Amino acid sequence: MQDPDHKIESIWTYLLIFLLLIALLVGTVAAATVNLGRWNIVIALVIAVAKALLVILFFMHVRHSSRQTWIFAGAAFLWLTLLLAGTIADYASRNPPVPTSDASQSPAHAKTTVAVPAAS
Amino acid sequence: MASIPYIPEYQVRETYLNARYSIASWLLTKDHKRIAVLYILSITLFFIIGGSAAVIMRLQLLTPHSSLVEAETYNKLFTLHGIVMVFFFLVPSIPATLGNFLVPLMIGARDLAFPKLNLASWYLFILGGSLALTALILGGVDTGWTFYTPYSSTFSNTNVIFAICGVFIAGFSSIFTGLNFIVTIHKMRCPGMTWFRLPLFIWSMYATSIIFVLATPVLAITLALVALERILGVGIFDPNLGGDPILFQHLFWFYSHPAVYIMILPGMGVISELIPAYSRKRPFGYAFIAMASLAIAILGFLVWAHHMFVAGISIYGGLVFSILSFLVAIPSGVKVFNWTATLYKGSIALDTPMLYALGFIGLFTIGGLTGLFLATLGIDMHVHDTYFVIAHFHYIMVGGAVMAYMGGLHFWWPKITGKLYPERWGRLAAVILFIGFNLTFFPQFILGYLGMPRRYYAYAPEFQVYNVMSTAGATILALGYVLPLIYLLGSLRWGKDAGSNPFKAAGLEWQTTSPPPPDNFDQTPIAGEPYNYHEMDFANV
Amino acid sequence: MSDLVAHQFDDLDQQTEAGTLGMWTFLATEVLFFGGMICGYCVYRHLYFPAWHQGSLVVDNFTFLGISSGAWNTAVLLTSSLTVALGVRAAKLGQNRFLSQMLVITLLLGIAFLGIKAAEYTHEYHEGVMPGPNVFHPDMDISADLSRAAASSGKSNIDLRREFQLFWVFYFFMTGVHALHMFIGIGLFTYLLIEARRGCFTPKKHAPVEIMGLYWHFVDLVWIFLFPLLYLVR
Numbered sequence: 001m002q003d004p005d006h007k008i009e010s011i012w013t014y015l016l017i018f019l020l021l022i023a024l025l026v027g028t029v030a031a032a033t034v035n036l037g038r039w040n041i042v043i044a045l046v047i048a049v050a051k052a053l054l055v056i057l058f059f060m061h062v063r064h065s066s067r068q069t070w071i072f073a074g075a076a077f078l079w080l081t082l083l084l085a086g087t088i089a090d091y092a093s094r095n096p097p098v099p100t101s102d103a104s105q106s107p108a109h110a111k112t113t114v115a116v117p118a119a120s
Numbered sequence: 121m122a123s124i125p126y127i128p129e130y131q132v133r134e135t136y137l138n139a140r141y142s143i144a145s146w147l148l149t150k151d152h153k154r155i156a157v158l159y160i161l162s163i164t165l166f167f168i169i170g171g172s173a174a175v176i177m178r179l180q181l182l183t184p185h186s187s188l189v190e191a192e193t194y195n196k197l198f199t200l201h202g203i204v205m206v207f208f209f210l211v212p213s214i215p216a217t218l219g220n221f222l223v224p225l226m227i228g229a230r231d232l233a234f235p236k237l238n239l240a241s242w243y244l245f246i247l248g249g250s251l252a253l254t255a256l257i258l259g260g261v262d263t264g265w266t267f268y269t270p271y272s273s274t275f276s277n278t279n280v281i282f283a284i285c286g287v288f289i290a291g292f293s294s295i296f297t298g299l300n301f302i303v304t305i306h307k308m309r310c311p312g313m314t315w316f317r318l319p320l321f322i323w324s325m326y327a328t329s330i331i332f333v334l335a336t337p338v339l340a341i342t343l344a345l346v347a348l349e350r351i352l353g354v355g356i357f358d359p360n361l362g363g364d365p366i367l368f369q370h371l372f373w374f375y376s377h378p379a380v381y382i383m384i385l386p387g388m389g390v391i392s393e394l395i396p397a398y399s400r401k402r403p404f405g406y407a408f409i410a411m412a413s414l415a416i417a418i419l420g421f422l423v424w425a426h427h428m429f430v431a432g433i434s435i436y437g438g439l440v441f442s443i444l445s446f447l448v449a450i451p452s453g454v455k456v457f458n459w460t461a462t463l464y465k466g467s468i469a470l471d472t473p474m475l476y477a478l479g480f481i482g483l484f485t486i487g488g489l490t491g492l493f494l495a496t497l498g499i500d501m502h503v504h505d506t507y508f509v510i511a512h513f514h515y516i517m518v519g520g521a522v523m524a525y526m527g528g529l530h531f532w533w534p535k536i537t538g539k540l541y542p543e544r545w546g547r548l549a550a551v552i553l554f555i556g557f558n559l560t561f562f563p564q565f566i567l568g569y570l571g572m573p574r575r576y577y578a579y580a581p582e583f584q585v586y587n588v589m590s591t592a593g594a595t596i597l598a599l600g601y602v603l604p605l606i607y608l609l610g611s612l613r614w615g616k617d618a619g620s621n622p623f624k625a626a627g628l629e630w631q632t633t634s635p636p637p638p639d640n641f642d643q644t645p646i647a648g649e650p651y652n653y654h655e656m657d658f659a660n661v
Numbered sequence: 662m663s664d665l666v667a668h669q670f671d672d673l674d675q676q677t678e679a680g681t682l683g684m685w686t687f688l689a690t691e692v693l694f695f696g697g698m699i700c701g702y703c704v705y706r707h708l709y710f711p712a713w714h715q716g717s718l719v720v721d722n723f724t725f726l727g728i729s730s731g732a733w734n735t736a737v738l739l740t741s742s743l744t745v746a747l748g749v750r751a752a753k754l755g756q757n758r759f760l761s762q763m764l765v766i767t768l769l770l771g772i773a774f775l776g777i778k779a780a781e782y783t784h785e786y787h788e789g790v791m792p793g794p795n796v797f798h799p800d801m802d803i804s805a806d807l808s809r810a811a812a813s814s815g816k817s818n819i820d821l822r823r824e825f826q827l828f829w830v831f832y833f834f835m836t837g838v839h840a841l842h843m844f845i846g847i848g849l850f851t852y853l854l855i856e857a858r859r860g861c862f863t864p865k866k867h868a869p870v871e872i873m874g875l876y877w878h879f880v881d882l883v884w885i886f887l888f889p890l891l892y893l894v895r
Contacts, residue, residue: 008753008754011750017743018739018740018743022736022739028888028893029729029732032721040893044890044893051739051885055885056878056882059878068306073685076689076692079421079692079696080693080696082422083374083693084696084699084700086370086374086425087370087704088707089437089440090425090433091434091707091708093434231669233669295690299683299687299690302682303683304679336690337691337693337694337696337697338693338694340694340697341695341698344834345701348834352793352794354827354830355823355826355827362820362826362827364705364708370700371700374697639668
């Protein structure tokens with residue numbers, strides 16, 4: 001495994017990355033004040049991912065780390081994506097709930113007309 | 121007193137067992153071999169507890185409407201059986217016992233990467249187990265080991281939180297063990313031990329550790345949410361209060377399906393060691409078996425919703441998870457074919473570990489194939505929540521994993537204890553176990569197909585004959601477990617001393633004494649090609 | 662610190678590599694740990710967007726100098742990541758005094774984060790949004806906003822209230838678990854500071870600083886995602 005010690009970042013690099021991070025923070029707060037409908041979440045997440053990449057690559061030195069480290073870091077996020085994708089895919093692929101008060105149409109509506117059996 | 125002449129040859133050799141004798145030297149040990157022994161003792165205790173619950177359940181099911189136990193008690197029994205057997209026996213079993221003992225030895229290391237973390241793992245396991253047993257003593261839990269909501273989070277009046285805390289804490293025990301194995305296997309292989317010279321047992325420990333590390337945290341957080349719901353009375357998973365029970369099931373099974381691969385992969389690793397040793401042949405398709413372990417670990421993460429086909433997931437979700445469940449059977453099939461090919465033209469010795477290994481291959485195949493039945497949406501509609509499912513997973517977990525554990529325990533018993541077990545008793549117990557197992561669980565396939573539901577304390581009269589067969593089988597099965605308990609313990613006192621390599625097996629663990637010295641090897645070994653049975657000169661081994 | 666190299670390792674390099682890989686593996690487990698919570702959050706945000714929107718507005722409403730406490734906290738953590746990175750660099754170069762200074766600043770920033778969090782939680786308690794059967798009483802202004810949101814999304818008041826409470830369950834649970842990790846990080850860095858003061862770290866033996874630095878960065882990473890998810894639902 002390549003020794004990350006051999007490459008020591010300069011202080012200026014760290015400061016620059018820090019300023020970028022703050023700029024992105026300002027950006028994400030500003031974007032939240034504008035109503036962009038469904039794009040708000042996309043922009044917020046894109047900026048969050050950008051910040052995360054900066055922290056991971058530069059502050060956590062993954063930029064200079066071995067392929068093994070890249071694989072370990074990447075695997076973690078890949079697995080998280082798996083969990084989110086599989087679960088949300090289920091919800092997203094169900095028939096859209098019809099907006100009635102009939103609770104059997106969707107899991108979300110809590111007004112049940114059927115008596116919930118109590119514990120015996 | 122006459123002076124005894126000093127004879128160096130009879131000087132007692134220092135092993136990990138006799139290095140120090142105090143209780144503190146065991147309870148504060150950092151030696152992976154001692155920790156393995158601690159785990160062997162602990163999981164045996166949990167096996168007895170979980171098994172006792174099963175015995176009472178099988179007695180209850182002797183007659184269609186037995187009054188041996190009440191309905192609520194029966195619910196507590198199957199919950200206890202599931203929680204103890206899954207979380208406190210099967211999940212730790214081979215990894216924490218044989219894995220802890222053998223991983224450093226097989227790769228030529230002195231210990232695991234983080235010995236103190238290893239000890240912490242055992243303590244977490246004991247703490248978690250104590251909390252679960254507290255739940256039992258305080259009156260039990262009746263939610264089933266699957267803790268389905270909203271029953272577990274809102275309606276159950278039993279000690280759910282204790283049980284959840286127990287499982288939560290034991291989960292961290294697994295995570296740390298998996299972490300330890302991954303780092304050890306990556307960083308501490310001896311000179312010459314390249315990845316494709318690793319024993320197949322190590323490959324399967326590595327694959328299992330991937331699952332430990334990536335799946336268990338999700339279970340932890342999910343159970344924490346259930347506990348939160350119980351304490352706060354909010355509706356995270358309770359539909360009456362806006363929650364979604366299916367979300368719980370997604371999160372729960374994201375761990376619990378890979379968990380079943382945690383339970384079987386180590387067993388497969390053991391079989392991959394036993395079959396070559398007792399055929400005196402290299403494993404057929406070594407690289408394929410190794411890659412199949414990784415494939416099972418990874419693909420096993422993609423199939424969790426096949427436990428939820430009838431729960432209300434979308435039909436498209438059902439389709440996708442069904443296809444993926446078929447895919448995950450392929451690497452398992454590759455392994456079965458490769459073991460069989462290894463047997464072909466091998467010099468077979470039907471000693472105890474081999475009997476367990478052969479039993480494994482047959483029973484695991486049946487269990488695995490019936491898994492494909494269950495992965496088929498149309499069939500699952502009918503047999504979900506019946507005894508068909510119970511038979512399926514017991515074929516894999518008992519006919520597979522437990523038999524592999526027994527086989528491995530016997531095979532490496534001389535290495536762990538320095539004593540030989542009595543071979544005739546071993547063979548007898550293995551045969552009794554095989555017969556008892558099949559008599560217990562094969563009728564359950566039929567019961568499930570005929571429609572008997574699981575987790576019911578009573579049943580329709582037409583199912584009685586199969587239930588009686590099953591209970592009769594269970595008594596024979598129990599005998600099959602009691603016998604080894606007796607003769608293995610007996611061997612400690614009366615067994616013959618084992619040499620370094622009593623079975624003439626390949627592997628670095630056999631190149632050191634039985635039992636090994638505290639630092640495993642007198643000199644760091646240099647690894648060559650594994651499974652060099654074809655090169656072994658029997659006269660000199 | 663006694664022996665430089667533990668007995669199971671052959672040399673310091675192997676020990677350092679093992680420690681680093683061990684930390685990365687642990688961080689992977691943490692990604693999945695927080696990931697479970699995030700999965701639940703995502704599902705309910707998808708199902709109950711109006712309630713999530715309302716909740717986020719309340720959370721984001723707690724401001725110092727016109728900037729929400731969440732944004733302040735993000736800035737605090739980003740700065741602490743900078744000081745950690747600078748501290749690790751100092752350890753690699755043997756600059757012990759600078760290392761100690763960076764560790765002190767990191768600790769102060771960590772404590773500041775928790776302080777702001779505590780102020781937030783207190784404020785939210787007074788607003789009546791802490792979940793729980795006898796505690797959840799959103800105050801007048803919030804209740805009025807809720808009713809309006811309920812009316813415009815076609816749900817009943819009770820439904821939206823339940824969904825609103827669910828938001829708060831996730832908010833407190835996610836930020837609470839994160840805060841717990843911050844506490845642990847502060848504990849680890851206090852240990853590092855003590856060792857640094859004793860001159861334990863040299864360019865050859867700086868691994869603990871780097872490894873625990875990875876942990877701190879990870880806690881920052883989690884917050885980088887929690888902030889938009891909880892505070893900026895629009």
